[in-house]
Amino acid sequence: MGEGARRFADHPLRTAALHEVHARPFHMIAAPRLVLHYAFMTDAGEADAARARLAELCRRNGLAIPASDARHHVVPLLGGFLRWESHAEFTTYSWDAPRGAGPLPAETPFGEAFEPPGPLMVQARLDLVDDLRPPAEILAGFDPGSLAASQAAGGRALIATDFRSDGDGFTRLLIVDRGLGPQEAGPLAQRLLETETYRVLAMLGLPEAQRLQPEVRRIEEQLVADTARFRSAGGFASNRALLDDLTALAADLEAGAAESAFRFGASRAYAEIVSLRLNAMDEHPLEGYSSFTAFLARRMAPAMRTCATLENRQQDLSRKLARAAALLRARVDVELSQQNRALLDSMNKRARLQLRLQQTVEGLSVAAVSYYVVGLVGHLAEGAPLLGLHVEPTTIEALAVVPVALAVWFLVRRIRRHHSDGAGEE
Known part of the structure; x- marks a missing residue:
């Protein structure tokens, strides 16, 4: 616009909205390359402490310091890049460098002096290599029982993992460059690491569902028993006691639903992200091997269905308890009205x-x-x-x-x- 363009007052969130599209950008890498990746579960306080420690590391090494409200930060380090990202409930550290790079500073997640911000959830190693050997020879080091391998990026890359931890605790991921350009290798590596991260986080909903299943089953059985009592119950005292039982069941159910709502919602979101990342990698099956999509669908889909089923059972059970309590409350009100009428007649x-x-x-x-x-x-x-x-x-x-x-x-x-x-x- 010309020099006479008017300047208007910005919305408080305008800058954040404009910059969000540029958040967590891909960067170009080329084979051979090593990427180490960690994800730690953190709350808001732990994430802030991790940002402060990263700022101190950058300050000592003469690197750019993250802003006080930054949620991602990338700095060059020893010929590679150290990437820090803060998410809703976890914090990640990634370091990529050419093979044979020197040791990183001890305060990084890859050194002995590092203080983890929270419990470790994901630990992965990704190797980007040039290798023209047949796939069977390249993949010989993986566990064939859980191996997933596919072609990606229109056949210009081979990706593989067995989703198992090696002797150092790393889940090994492999990208074989078959004609990738640096502008394709970087996004592919990041998407593969995100797939590994989010598929682990998505599975956190399964233990929660398994923990709640016995309690939900108990409430269902008790509701059946209370419904039978409701059909044959007579008298104000028995109906009032039955109403108290239903109210207690509803309180137990709502407490469990409130505890699990975030976890089930997060697992659902993470599973959707995994699906999006797999689609973005333009994956195609490799003859003789299970693809990433097929393998994860076979392993993750039952877990996600278990979470969804339990969540639906909670919602359905909540509606049934509400209806039963409403009917019983109506009966109690009628009986109470009859008692009040009899009392008024006696008073008259x-x-x-x-x-x-x-x-x-x-x-x-x-x-x-x-x-x-x-x-x-x-x-x-x-x-x-x-x-x-x-x-x-x-x-x-x-x-x-x-x-x-x-x-x-x-x-x-x-x-x-x-x-x-x-x-x-x-």
């Missing part, structure tokens, strides 16, 4: 009995109060002669019974109505 009966008792007490209280009031009237009548009245007290008492009883009854009723209205307002 007690309220009616209490009302009757109250009315009876009120009637007796009217009679008792009237009796005492009439008695007071009779005592007053005894004092009538003092006022010049000659009336029999008994006559006055008899005449006062009905008016007094009515007055007391009216007063008691008014007091009860007043309390009833006050309770209603509250």
